[in-house]
Amino acid sequence: MNLPVAWSVLLIVTAGWNLLIWPSFWRRIAADPRSRDDAGRPTRFLTVHAVLIAVSLALGLAVGVLGVLSLF
Numbered sequence: 001m002n003l004p005v006a007w008s009v010l011l012i013v014t015a016g017w018n019l020l021i022w023p024s025f026w027r028r029i030a031a032d033p034r035s036r037d038d039a040g041r042p043t044r045f046l047t048v049h050a051v052l053i054a055v056s057l058a059l060g061l062a063v064g065v066l067g068v069l070s071l072f
Helices: 005-031 044-071
Strands: none
Touching: 005 044
16 A cells, blocks of 8 residues: 555554543443433443444544555
């Protein structure tokens, strides 16, 4: 794959940002009182954010792999 080095580095930095930010967001969402109902079951608030975070982490990982592979 032929990408300029600057683009490869940008992809890697973007991946690092996603992999750094989303786990801390998850900790805040999991601690939010809206995440569980009175019986302790997960609410839609938690489910929607869990899906959002999982997709973002997967995309971040894919972008990082693409960035690393494009360096070679």
